[in-house]
Amino acid sequence: MPTIVVDVMPKAELLDPQGKATTGALERLGHGKFENVRIGKRFELTVQGEVTEDVLAEVRKMADEILSNSVIEDVVAISVDGTAVEAR
Amino acid sequence: MPTIVVDVMPKAELLDPQGKATTGALERLGHGKFENVRIGKRFELTVQGEVTEDVLAEVRKMADEILSNSVIEDVVAISVDGTAVEAR
Numbered sequence: 001m002p003t004i005v006v007d008v009m010p011k012a013e014l015l016d017p018q019g020k021a022t023t024g025a026l027e028r029l030g031h032g033k034f035e036n037v038r039i040g041k042r043f044e045l046t047v048q049g050e051v052t053e054d055v056l057a058e059v060r061k062m063a064d065e066i067l068s069n070s071v072i073e074d075v076v077a078i079s080v081d082g083t084a085v086e087a088r
Numbered sequence: 089m090p091t092i093v094v095d096v097m098p099k100a101e102l103l104d105p106q107g108k109a110t111t112g113a114l115e116r117l118g119h120g121k122f123e124n125v126r127i128g129k130r131f132e133l134t135v136q137g138e139v140t141e142d143v144l145a146e147v148r149k150m151a152d153e154i155l156s157n158s159v160i161e162d163v164v165a166i167s168v169d170g171t172a173v174e175a176r
Contacts (some may be wrong), residue, residue: 001123007130022131022155031150033136033143035089042095042128043110048121055121062119067110 001046004059007077008068009040040076043067051080060086089134092147095165096156097128128164131155139168148174 010016019038026034043063047055056078063075078086098104107126114122131151135143144166151163166174 004122009130009132023133026150026154029154031146031154034092034133034147034150035136037131037133040130040132042097042130043125044097044128045111045122045125048123058119059122062114062122066114066117066119
């Protein structure tokens with residue numbers, strides 16, 4: 001069954017406290033060259049049957065309306081079996 | 089500055105309650121063809137300077153030891169500026 005991956009990140013203009021804390025921790029642990037850590041979500045879902053254009057449209061709608069909160073998050077990528085079908 | 093993405097997912101053999109709940113919600117909302125939702129984390133970090141082999145080695149170590157909990161999670165992919173450098 002095809003695997004669809006939806007990547008969701010906090011909007012760039014919003015503070016990401018989890019990421020900020022991780023940036024600070026990395027610095028304290030000697031990894032100071034890494035900056036601006038931001039932490040988002042990665043959804044993996046399998047789909048029954050083939051991934052047609054209709055299925056992709058459904059995934060896009062689901063990603064925007066159910067899997068992400070558009071007030072604070074952006075859907076940054078959607079891929080099917082490792083091939084990007086959408087990157088914003 | 090180069091952007092590094094580290095993808096972390098709950099181990100396949102472990103239950104993912106968050107993903108299970110999402111699978112159930114999708115079904116109730118009429119998206120029953122999507123199954124086995126699993127939810128992991130996506131870390132985006134920027135790095136000062138070039139991404140050399142040494143930097144990549146540091147990222148791999150960081151991903152395994154700091155960004156993920158190897159008891160319950162796997163690092164499934166590391167990419168630099170959109171190019172996968174590691175997939176497991």
